[in-house]
Amino acid sequence: MTPSEAIVSVRGLSMAYRRGLFKQPYEALRGIDLEVGRGSVFGLLGPNGAGKTTLVKVLLGLAVGFRGEARLFGERAGRAALRARVGYLPEGHRLPGYLTGRQVLELFGQLSGRERRWLRPRIPAWLERVGMTESADRKLKEYSKGMQQRIGLAQALIHEPELVFLDEPTDGVDPVGRAAIREVIEEQRRRGVTVFLNSHLLMEVERMCDRVVIIDKGRVLRIGSLEDLTPRTNLVRFELEPVPANLADLASGLGRNLAPEPQGFSIEAEPEAIDSLVDRLRARGVSIRGLSRQKLTLEATFIESVVRTDAAQGGRP
Amino acid sequence: MNRGAIRRALFFDALYQVLDNRVFRILAVLTLVLLAIPWLVGLREEEVVLAWGWRTYEYRDLLQGFSPLIPDMDGSDQQRAIAGLVELLVTNLAGTFGLFFVLAATCFFVPQMLEKGAADPLFSKPVSRLRLLLARYWAGILFVALLSLFLMGGITLGLLLNSHYFDVSLLWSGLSVVYRFSIHSAFATLMGVWTRSSTAVLLLTLSFMGFNTLIHNVWIWNRWQAQRDLIENARPQPSGASAEAERAREDVDVFLEVLQTSVSALHHFLPKVQDADPIARSLRRQLEPTPFLAEVWFDSRPRQAEDGKKRSAGPRPVRLGLRRDGDLEWRTSGELQVARFDAEGQAKLRVYGREVLVRRVGDGLDVQLEGQPAEILPEPPAGAAEPGMQRPDRWYEQQLGWSAPWAFNLWYSLGSSLAFVALMLGLAWRRLARVNF
Numbered sequence: 001m002t003p004s005e006a007i008v009s010v011r012g013l014s015m016a017y018r019r020g021l022f023k024q025p026y027e028a029l030r031g032i033d034l035e036v037g038r039g040s041v042f043g044l045l046g047p048n049g050a051g052k053t054t055l056v057k058v059l060l061g062l063a064v065g066f067r068g069e070a071r072l073f074g075e076r077a078g079r080a081a082l083r084a085r086v087g088y089l090p091e092g093h094r095l096p097g098y099l100t101g102r103q104v105l106e107l108f109g110q111l112s113g114r115e116r117r118w119l120r121p122r123i124p125a126w127l128e129r130v131g132m133t134e135s136a137d138r139k140l141k142e143y144s145k146g147m148q149q150r151i152g153l154a155q156a157l158i159h160e161p162e163l164v165f166l167d168e169p170t171d172g173v174d175p176v177g178r179a180a181i182r183e184v185i186e187e188q189r190r191r192g193v194t195v196f197l198n199s200h201l202l203m204e205v206e207r208m209c210d211r212v213v214i215i216d217k218g219r220v221l222r223i224g225s226l227e228d229l230t231p232r233t234n235l236v237r238f239e240l241e242p243v244p245a246n247l248a249d250l251a252s253g254l255g256r257n258l259a260p261e262p263q264g265f266s267i268e269a270e271p272e273a274i275d276s277l278v279d280r281l282r283a284r285g286v287s288i289r290g291l292s293r294q295k296l297t298l299e300a301t302f303i304e305s306v307v308r309t310d311a312a313q314g315g316r317p
Numbered sequence: 318m319n320r321g322a323i324r325r326a327l328f329f330d331a332l333y334q335v336l337d338n339r340v341f342r343i344l345a346v347l348t349l350v351l352l353a354i355p356w357l358v359g360l361r362e363e364e365v366v367l368a369w370g371w372r373t374y375e376y377r378d379l380l381q382g383f384s385p386l387i388p389d390m391d392g393s394d395q396q397r398a399i400a401g402l403v404e405l406l407v408t409n410l411a412g413t414f415g416l417f418f419v420l421a422a423t424c425f426f427v428p429q430m431l432e433k434g435a436a437d438p439l440f441s442k443p444v445s446r447l448r449l450l451l452a453r454y455w456a457g458i459l460f461v462a463l464l465s466l467f468l469m470g471g472i473t474l475g476l477l478l479n480s481h482y483f484d485v486s487l488l489w490s491g492l493s494v495v496y497r498f499s500i501h502s503a504f505a506t507l508m509g510v511w512t513r514s515s516t517a518v519l520l521l522t523l524s525f526m527g528f529n530t531l532i533h534n535v536w537i538w539n540r541w542q543a544q545r546d547l548i549e550n551a552r553p554q555p556s557g558a559s560a561e562a563e564r565a566r567e568d569v570d571v572f573l574e575v576l577q578t579s580v581s582a583l584h585h586f587l588p589k590v591q592d593a594d595p596i597a598r599s600l601r602r603q604l605e606p607t608p609f610l611a612e613v614w615f616d617s618r619p620r621q622a623e624d625g626k627k628r629s630a631g632p633r634p635v636r637l638g639l640r641r642d643g644d645l646e647w648r649t650s651g652e653l654q655v656a657r658f659d660a661e662g663q664a665k666l667r668v669y670g671r672e673v674l675v676r677r678v679g680d681g682l683d684v685q686l687e688g689q690p691a692e693i694l695p696e697p698p699a700g701a702a703e704p705g706m707q708r709p710d711r712w713y714e715q716q717l718g719w720s721a722p723w724a725f726n727l728w729y730s731l732g733s734s735l736a737f738v739a740l741m742l743g744l745a746w747r748r749l750a751r752v753n754f
Contacts (some may be wrong), residue, residue, distance in 0.1 A: 017753060060441045062754040084443040094434035096330070098337035110326030111442040113319045139337075155438065 006058060007163050007194045008036040012068035014218075015054055028054040031068070036211070038162075039192040041185060043209035045202070045298075047306055052198050054089065056165045060088055072163065084113045086157035090263035091167040091198070093148075096143030101132050101151045104140060105158050112159035114176040119158065126154040145172035153181060157188070164188060165196040167209055170204060182208060206230070206298045214305050221305040229301045232293050236274055238264040239290030240281065250280050264290070323444055331456030340422030344415070348468050351406050355475030360398045360482065369479070381752050399482060403472065405739060407490040408594050411468055412497065417523070419464070419498055420505065423457040424518040427509025427745075436754045443623030446749045454506050454742065461498040465491035486601040493597035500588040500734055501526060503741035510745040510752075529587050534709075536584035538723075539577060540716075541709040587736035595714045596727055609646070613682045615691040617668050635668055637675065639682060645675060 016031040028051045028114060036042045046052045057063035058070050061078035070077040073085060095104050109119040127133045130150040140148060149172050156164055166185070172179045175304065185208055188195055199205050207225065213223040222229060234255075240263065244250060247265050251258050254277050255269030269277065274291075281288060335341055365374040376394035380387055395567040396578035429435060430453055439449060469491030476482045512518060549606040617633040637647045643666050645656045656664045658677065666673040674685040684691040716725040723729050 057437075057754060062437060062440055064753060080443045080445050082443070083441060086441070088432070088438065088441040090441070090446060092434050093438050094432065095438060096334070096435075098333050099330075103333065107326050107330055108438065108442065110322040111439075111444055113322055113443055115319055115322050116325070152438070246585035 006035040006071075007038050007073060008034065008042075009071040009074075010034040010055070010059075010069065010285060011091055013055070013056060013058065013066060014068055014069055014171065015051075015063060016065040028218055029058070029066070032215065032218070032220055032224070034213060034220065036194060036196070038194055039189060040210045041189050041195045041197055041208050043205040043212035044196060044198040044215070045205060045212060045302055046215040050216045052215060053167065054218075055215070056088075056167065056196065056198065058098055058215070060086065060165065079198065084159070085162045087112075087161035087164040089152050089156040089164075089166045091171065093152050095140055095148065095152060095155065097139060100137050100139055100145075101127065102136045103145070104155055105112070108155040109158045112161075114159045122158060126158055129180070130154045146174055146177055150172050150177060150181075153184065157184070161193065163194045165198070168200065169196045169197070170199070170201065178204075194255045202297075202299045202302060212298065214302055216306050216309055220310075221309055222301065226298070230295050230298050232295050234268045234270065235266055235294040236269060237261070237290070237292050237294060238277075238281075238288065240264040241287040241289050244281075244284060246287055250284070251277060266294075323448075325443070327448070327452040331452060331459055333666065334426070335460045335463065338422055338460070340418065341464075342409045344418055344422065344464055345467070347415075347418075348471075350462055350638075351410060351468060351470035352475060354406065355402065355472050356479055357524055358402075359479040360395055360402065360476070361480055362393070362395050365398070366479075385506060387407060395480070398477060401479065403487060403490055406472060407469070407494065411465070412594070413496050415464070415494065416497060416501070416565075419457075419461050420501060420522055421519055423460055423502065424505050424509070424522060425515035426453045426456055427506050428513045428515045428518060430753075431510065431513045431749075431752070433754075436442075440754055446726065447746045449740070450506065450510070450746055450749055457502045457505075458495060458499050462495050465494045486603075489597045493593040493598075496596070497590050497593045500590050500738055503738040503745075507741045507745040507748075510748045521541040529590060532583045532587055533589065533591050535580050537713045539710050541712050544712070571734070585733065586737070588737040589730040590734070592717065592727065592734075595717045596731065598714075599717070599719065599727060610641055611677075611681050612636060612638040613684060614694040615684050615686070616694055617671060617673075617686065617691075623628055637682060637684065639677070 010032050013029050013032040013034075014027065016025050017029045018024065019026050032051075032055060034055075042053070044052050054063055058066050059072060059077045059135055060083065061080070064078070072082050075082055096107070099107060102239070104117065105126060106119055109123070110116065124133070124136075127136045130153055132147065132150050132154070135143065137146060140151065143151070149169070153166070153169055156166065169181050169185070173181060189210075197205060197209060203272045209226060210289070211223070211225050212229055214221045214229075235257075243260075243262075243264055247260055248258060251265075251267055251269075254273040255267040257266075257268045259266045267277070278288065278291070357368050358594070359369070363376075365376060365379050367373070372448065376398065380394060383401065386405055387397050427450070430439065430449065431458065440446065469488050473483070473485070473487050476484070476487075501522055504525050507520045508518045509515075512521070540713045564654050613634050614634050617635045635647055635649065637645060640646050643658065645658070645666070647654050647668065649669055654666070654668075656666050656675075658675075662677055664675045666675065672687055673691070674684075674688075676683045684693070686692075713725075717727055717730070719727050721727070
């Protein structure tokens with residue numbers, strides 16, 4: 001993917017804030033390199049204060065004074081006109097409480113450059129999609145957090161952007177709402193929209209993202225497809241009926257780290273050794289109800305990446 | 318990208334923000350209370366009618382009882398009473414207390430827009446920071462303009478229906494409230510961007526209002542004092558007094574001089590908010606019919622003598638008007654004087670102790686001062702001052718004019734105030750452009 005093909009392209013991006021009473025410099029980003037193509041769901045992971053939100057804000061022109069290169073759609077990020085093609089749901093947003101849900105969608109749709117005529121049929125459709133039709137004419141100040149989050153998602157997408165930044169989109173939303181939001185994100189991917197997903201719920205990221213970047217202390221720690229970051233391991237889990245008493249004898253010489261479990265056992269072994277183990281079990285008349293090769297979880301990769309970096313740098317501040 | 322849609326969105330956002338505001342609603346109710354007065358008190362041509370005929374009063378009784386509220390001006394009793402009513406409702410109540418209220422009601426506009434959580438969705442839209450800032454500024458002005466329109470429209474309609482008096486120029490008074498607010502609001506906008514705190518904005522803006530008023534009043538007082546000294550010094554002095562005055566001038570403290578220069582510099586830099594009402598009155602005068610069939614402004618000082626003897630300092634303008642009842646009317650030191658034409662069609666008056674002979678010539682008046690043609694002044698004379706030197710604020714208002722010297726020129730006043738507004742908004746934008754949300 002060349003930078004001109006990328007929807008988001010970042011090279012050597014650094015950003016320093018001054019904070020506190022004495023305006024101490026603080027480096028939020030330290031030379032980030034990143035490229036994101038069209039139509040993918042891209043996960044942005046990192047511990048608190050890693051620089052995720054700063055990265056998004058630089059791309060949206062909300063943070064100024066950065067060094068390096070940041071481009072959206074091949075043009076320098078921060079230009080107001082570019083933002084017409086972008087949707088954004090910030091974390092902890094406060095949409096105007098004096099407006100109703102319907103008015104919020106109309107306001108933000110128009111602020112994105114869409115005509116009222118264009119918005120008129122789409123507003124009820126979006127209200128329906130995020131499950132807010134019944135409360136559409138109540139003021140936002142009367143909404144619960146989850147309801148505000150749903151309207152927030154709709155305002156980020158109402159103008160049909162090509163790129164969407166969603167910062168903790170399911171924050172405060174009930175399980176039914178979360179499923180609806182996942183469905184909306186999936187639908188955006190099908191439409192060819194690039195979705196930047198920033199979430200601490202790694203299970204959700206694992207379910208929705210094609211590619212993931214893990215950043216910490218303003219640096220990229222890992223980047224790649226979900227398969228790259230969650231590779232299959234040699235750990236195999238057996239579900240047996242009945243569970244034999246002499247598991248250690250059965251598995252001897254075929255693998256390591258044997259761990260008995262209530263319905264069977266798990267073991268680290270090569271594929272050929274697994275075949276032999278299956279043969280031994282069947283020869284003893286044991287029924288194999290389940291057999292699965294385990295993958296490394298995103299959570300494990302995330303923790304491992306962050307902890308390893310911390311250890312290399314002498315711990316977290 | 319559709320810029321029209323963005324403009325409409327910003328307008329409706331401002332409107333909804335204003336309409337949802339609780340202080341706006343309270344102000345709307347208070348405005349209704351103010352409006353009830355012209356709807357209940359009928360200031361008719363001949364009498365004052367309460368509650369559509371429940372009671373009637375003579376103007377004489379009313380003007381006596383409410384004399385502090387009735388302005389010292391030319392015109393009929395009805396016109397003076399209505400001017401007093403408008404002064405009370407618009408200048409004193411709406412223009413002073415109302416201004417405090419609307420500042421309190423709008424000071425949160427900018428800080429709230431910049432609050433964490435509220436700024437991100439808004440500033441991530443394809444709208445420049447300058448436009449968003451100006452949209453909030455205009456929202457405040459819209460807030461006040463709506464209230465002023467409501468108030469002045471209601472007063473005008475109330476006067477028309479109940480007092481049978483129609484004067485479209487009253488709407489200028491509403492504009493003066495908007496003008497004053499727009500200046501203070503520009504300062505509040507800058508403070509909003511700097512502090513991002515509604516409470517800080519309100520406190521700083523109220524402090525600025527007080528400081529600004531203080532500086533201008535001190536400047537006016539200094540100028541008034543200087544003018545008075547000039548007139549005093551031009552009078553024949555008892556022997557030795559002149560030398561004493563000269564010594565006093567030489568002994569002026571350096572610190573005081575620096576202070577006076579600073580006050581003067583600040584006066585010219587700061588917005589001339591207190592000129593809003595004189596400007597409104599001046600604009601109203603442009604639309605009002607003159608109360609006289611004919612009028613003339615003349616300088617009541619005798620012309621320069623042939624021997625080159627100095628005239629006293631400053632003009633002494635006198636406005637001489639021919640009333641519809643045929644009498645002549647003028648004021649000296651604020652006192653109303655009236656004279657009649659005799660059978661020969663001329664009137665002999667004494668103005669500041671000098672003999673004045675007035676004749677009707679066609680539609681105009683011919684004025685002879687002590688046997689010589691009087692010096693006719695432009696109407697109203699720019700920078701004119703009566704030698705009686707009334708209160709500084711009254712004197713200052715007399716100096717103001719559209720063609721007055723620059724320090725008293727209303728164009729200068731408007732221009733420097735609007736330049737201050739532009740500076741405040743420019744600084745606010747400069748600061749906002751550097752904010753990291």
